[in-house]
Amino acid sequence: MRVPLGPEFHDECERFAFRFCCEDCAYFLRDERCAHDWPNAEHRRAAYAAEVARREIVFCKEFELR
Numbered sequence: 639m640r641v642p643l644g645p646e647f648h649d650e651c652e653r654f655a656f657r658f659c660c661e662d663c664a665y666f667l668r669d670e671r672c673a674h675d676w677p678n679a680e681h682r683r684a685a686y687a688a689e690v691a692r693r694e695i696v697f698c699k700e701f702e703l704r
């Protein structure tokens with residue numbers, strides 16, 4: 639699910655400690671694959687750190703907080 643991203647996102651992400659990336663998901667395996675075999679490059683934390691000007695958040699509907 640793609641959601642438009644405002645300029646305040648990165649500040650709020652840190653302030654409220656948002657957890658929405660694969661690294662915080664119960665289905666994220668040690669070898670960095672998704673247990674359900676979803677392509678996960680867009681859900682990884684690094685994708686947000688590397689793309690400061692990113693314009694959308696890509697939520698995974700199967701995210702399960704660990």
Ligand code: SF4
Pocket residue numbers: 658659660663664665666667671672673674676677678681698699700701702
């Ligand atoms: S279910 Fe979604 S959020 Fe969880 S590891 Fe797989 S791709 Fe990532």
